[in-house]
Amino acid sequence: xxxxxxxxxxxxxxxxxxxxxxxxxxxxxxxxxxxxxxxxxxxxxxxxxxxxxxxxxxxxxxxxxxxxxxxxxxxxxxxxxxxxxxxxxxxxxxxxxxxxxxxxxxxxxxxxxxxxxxxxxxxxxxxxxxxxxxxxxxxxxxxxxxxxxxxxxxxxxxxxxxxxxxxxxxxxxxxx
Amino acid sequence: xxxxxxxxxxxxxxxxxxxxxxxxxxxxxxxxxxxxxxxxxxxxxxxxxxxxxxxxxxxxxxxxxxxxxxxxxxxxxxxxxxxxxxxxxxxxxxxxxxxxxxxxxxxxxxxxxxxxxxxxxxxxxxxxxxxxxxxxxxxxxxxxxxxxxxxxxxxxxxxxxxxxxxxxxxxxxxxxxxxxxxxxxxxxxxxxxxxxxxxxxxxxxxxxxxxxxxxxxxxxxxxxxxxxxxxxxxxxxxxxxxxxxxxxxxxxxxxxxxxxxxxxxxxxxxxxxxxxxxxxxxxxxxxxxxxxxxxxxxxxxxxxxxxxxxxxxxxxxxxxxxxxxxxxxxxxxxxxxxxxxxxxxxxxxxxxxxxxxxxxxxxxxxxxxxxxxxxxxxxxxxxxxxxxxxx
Numbered sequence: 001x002x003x004x005x006x007x008x009x010x011x012x013x014x015x016x017x018x019x020x021x022x023x024x025x026x027x028x029x030x031x032x033x034x035x036x037x038x039x040x041x042x043x044x045x046x047x048x049x050x051x052x053x054x055x056x057x058x059x060x061x062x063x064x065x066x067x068x069x070x071x072x073x074x075x076x077x078x079x080x081x082x083x084x085x086x087x088x089x090x091x092x093x094x095x096x097x098x099x100x101x102x103x104x105x106x107x108x109x110x111x112x113x114x115x116x117x118x119x120x121x122x123x124x125x126x127x128x129x130x131x132x133x134x135x136x137x138x139x140x141x142x143x144x145x146x147x148x149x150x151x152x153x154x155x156x157x158x159x160x161x162x163x164x165x166x167x168x169x170x171x172x173x174x175x176x
Numbered sequence: 177x178x179x180x181x182x183x184x185x186x187x188x189x190x191x192x193x194x195x196x197x198x199x200x201x202x203x204x205x206x207x208x209x210x211x212x213x214x215x216x217x218x219x220x221x222x223x224x225x226x227x228x229x230x231x232x233x234x235x236x237x238x239x240x241x242x243x244x245x246x247x248x249x250x251x252x253x254x255x256x257x258x259x260x261x262x263x264x265x266x267x268x269x270x271x272x273x274x275x276x277x278x279x280x281x282x283x284x285x286x287x288x289x290x291x292x293x294x295x296x297x298x299x300x301x302x303x304x305x306x307x308x309x310x311x312x313x314x315x316x317x318x319x320x321x322x323x324x325x326x327x328x329x330x331x332x333x334x335x336x337x338x339x340x341x342x343x344x345x346x347x348x349x350x351x352x353x354x355x356x357x358x359x360x361x362x363x364x365x366x367x368x369x370x371x372x373x374x375x376x377x378x379x380x381x382x383x384x385x386x387x388x389x390x391x392x393x394x395x396x397x398x399x400x401x402x403x404x405x406x407x408x409x410x411x412x413x414x415x416x417x418x419x420x421x422x423x424x425x426x427x428x429x430x431x432x433x434x435x436x437x438x439x440x441x442x443x444x445x446x447x448x449x450x451x452x453x454x455x456x457x458x459x460x461x462x463x464x465x466x467x468x469x470x471x472x473x474x475x476x477x478x479x480x481x482x483x484x485x486x487x488x489x490x491x492x493x494x495x496x497x498x499x500x501x502x503x504x505x506x507x508x509x510x511x512x513x514x515x516x517x518x519x520x521x522x523x524x525x526x527x528x529x530x531x532x533x534x535x536x537x538x539x540x541x542x543x544x545x546x547x548x549x550x551x552x553x554x555x556x557x558x559x560x561x562x563x564x565x566x567x
Contacts, residue, residue, distance in 0.1 A: 020499050021282075023431065048409040051500070054526040056515050067513065069500055076430045078500060100541075101412045101533045128239040128566045138247055 001025040001077065004045065012037055015082075026067075026080040034083050035093060038068065042098065047072045047079060053095075053105035055113045059140040062087050064115060068095075085115070094120035112138035187232060195233055197225055204232065209551055211240045218562040220535065222555070226548060234543035234551070236536050242566040249525045254280055254354060255489035257522065262348045264527055265564050268307040270299050271505040272527070273352035275512035278433070279501040280354040281484075283516050284494045290435075291480020292356035297434040298472045299342070299351060300503065301465045305376065306335050307506035308462040311559055312380075315455050316387050318552040319396050324387050331379045334372045341365065356483035366473045373466050380463060388456065397451035401542055401554040405449065411541070412533035415508025417558060420457045421449035427504035439471050451557040458559070461506075493520045507531060507559045529564025536565065 005017045005027065014037075015028030029037060041047035047070035056065040068081040085092055094117040096103040106117040107127045114136035117123050126132075135142050187195045187204070197204050210221030219240035225233040245264050249257045261276045262269035274296055281288060288296070309332040313325025336346040341362050343349035351358050387393055403413060405421045418425040426443040428436045444460045446453035486492070494516040502511035508530030517523040539558060546554060 018498075020497070024500060026498060050412055051502075051509070051511065052513060052526060052528045054513060054524070056498075056524040067498070069513065073425060073430060080498070080500065099410055099412070101410075101537045104532065104536045126239065128242045130239060137244070140250075142247075144244075144247060144251065 001079075004079075008037065008040070011040065023077045024080070025078075026082055028082045028084070031083050031085055031092065034068070034081065035095065035098075037081060038070070038095060038098060041070055041079065045072065046074055049073060050095075050099040050102060051078065053102055053109070055109050055115060055138075057087070057113065057138070057140040058084075059087075064090050064113060066092060066109075066115070090115040092117055094118065094123075096120050112136055114139065186227070195225075197233070203227060207548065210237075218560075220560075220562040220565070222539070222543065222551065224543070224548070224551065229547050229549075231543050231546050231548065231551065234540055236539055238536075238562055238566050241562055245567045246525050246527065249522055251521065253489070253520050254492050254494065254522065257525070258353050259350050262350055264567055265529065265561055266347065267310050267561060268303045268505055268507075269348050270303040270352065271503050271510045272512075273350070274300060274434075275501045275503055275510060276514070276525075277352050277354045279499050279512045279514035280494070282499050282501065283497045283514060284354070284486075284492075286355055286484050286486060288356050288484055289481040291360075291477055292482050292484075293434045294472060294476035294480075295357045295361070295482075296352050297436065297439075298469060298476070299339075299349065299357075300434070300505075301468045301472065302335060302339060304465045304506045305462055305469070306332050306339075308458050308465070309335070309376070311458055311506070311556070312383055312387070312455075312462075314556045315451075315553070316383075316393070318556045319393055321387060321390070321393065324383055327379050327383060331372075331376045334375055338365070338369055338372055341368070355486040356481070358482070360482060369469065369473060373469060376466060377463065380459065384459065388459065394452060396550065396553065397455065397557075399448075399450050400550055401451045401454075401546070401557055403449045403538070403542065407538070407541075411538045413508070413538060414530050415504065415506070415559075416444075416454055416457045416461060417508060417530075417534060417538075419443055420446035420454040422447050425508075427502050427509055431502065433501075433503060435472070435476075438475060439468055441468060441471075451553055454557045454559075458506075491520065493518060502528075505530070507534070507561065510564075527564065527567050529561065529567075531558075531560040531562065531564050534558045535560035535562065 001019055008014055012033050018026040020026060049071040051069040051071050053068050058065060063084045064087055066083045066085060069078060071078045092115055094106055103121045106120040107123050109115045110117060110123050111127045111129055187197050190196045205226050207224040207226050208221055209224055211219050221237045223235045223237060224231050261272040264272050309328040313328040316324035339349060340346050343351040403417060403421055405423060408418050408421060408423050414425050422445050424443045424445060429443055441464055444457050444464060446457045496516060496518045498515040500511055500513045502509050510530060511528040513526040514522060515524040539555065542554060543551060
């Protein structure tokens with residue numbers, strides 16, 4: 001994997017390399033370089049299978065990490081391309097013309113993280129959520145507990161008790 | 177030979193590439209297949225636009241089953257995630273447990289004991305057999321042969337008995353946890369498993385005679401739903417769907433995990449890439465898994481450690497890192513992308529199910545030109561499970 005990284009580094013400005021296993025490495029790169037690197041890996045190095053495309057929300061650093069995981073079946077190796085994009089007005093170039101399946105991943109990221117992929121087919125259509133009007137739910141600042149308390153009411157007779165407090169009451173009713 | 181449709185009746189394409197369909201012309205009709213439909217593979221639906229009996233456009237809709245597992249896991253400790261991951265995919269839950277456990281082990285620097293790896297492989301192969309048995313019933317049912325699913329459900333139930341005596345549960349086993357497995361094989365397990373495997377082989381022989389040799393089944397499946405070999409990589413096709421087209425994609429061989437290097441098997445390949453070939457590849461794969469279970473039981477050590485030493489799970493923190501673990505499930509490549517940030521909770525978990533590509537982009541492309549009656553058969557032949565699309 002190191003050889004490939006050195007080769008790529010001569011062609012493109014690249015960031016950090018993380019060798020996770022001998023057949024899996026992650027490379028950080030700029031948003032502008034992504035398309036060229038993907039095309040090079042697909043056409044010259046036989047990384048022709050897009051395994052997944054997903055995002056990680058680094059809220060503290062105010063960035064989204066997009067991970068494009070590509071696989072080379074003949075060599076049985078995988079490369080994860082990490083692209084950091086700002087969280088505000090997050091926009092990324094679409095790669096649906098390179099892999100048609102990417103359109104589905106991008107549609108999900110648009111809905112769940114609010115990352116826009118202009119020109120990706122049906123990117124603004126509802127994918128999983130219907131009529132969602134809150135912040136995109138997979139963002140770290142979306143509070144699931146608060147949402148559930150605001151949206152759903154407690155059914156009468158189903159009050160929950162704090163287990164520790166409840167057992168204390170049961171075992172030591174006098175507070176001993 | 178692939179079906180060559182008459183395109184003269186087809187709608188024109190608009191400038192943006194979408195079809196110019198005027199529903200008021202009376203020539204086209206919208207038809208919803210699902211979410212409540214016996215020919216659908218679960219909680220999803222396909223919005224069909226038909227011209228006469230022929231599909232001109234199909235759009236997959238999901239969202240009937242979203243449970244937000246990936247978000248749920250961000251608020252749970254590593255051990256709290258373990259009992260919920262299996263619920264992501266109902267018919268073959270064990271791959272979730274294995275991939276999650278292996279990803280956590282890799283990032284935490286733990287190595288599962290060898291004996292546990294043998295039991296893990298045994299469970300994964302048992303799950304594969306179950307998943308294929310369910311598929312066989314569904315594939316036959318989609319073409320009107322209801323009795324096959326009754327036979328396969330019977331033998332699947334026997335395998336569920338084996339799961340029950342091994343793990344204590346029939347569907348969600350919660351057995352493969354980070355660090356190892358929960359228990360060893362019960363007394364006499366190999367003997368009872370052999371009886372079950374014999375019953376499965378006998379049933380599959382009957383299924384072969386009644387389903388695979390059936391003239392109607394052949395007539396309706398041979399040459400229908402062909403996946404072009406050129407599409408395999410661009411559409412992310414994996415597993416039996418790829419192998420039926422002669423592409424030898426099998427994670428167990430390409431990137432061997434657990435104890436697969438010690439087992440003797442070859443990827444099962446087809447040639448024609450149609451519904452019939454896919455069904456046949458899966459049947460042979462099922463029988464190969466029966467053989468693999470026998471090999472595992474014969475070759476595995478009789479004794480060994482079940483669990484590696486893991487930290488106190490209540491205070492288990494894993495340093496910042498990311499990894500991807502994959503396995504070959506009955507539908508293709510199943511994988512977990514796990515990101516940790518040094519805290520006691522996963523930063524992000526992403527589940528890569530093979531249906532994510534098979535049931536969305538690939539199905540939408542392949543459904544065009546089919547007859548309405550063949551849509552269900554095609555969907556089942558791609559072996560799609562909606563739970564892994566929306567998690």
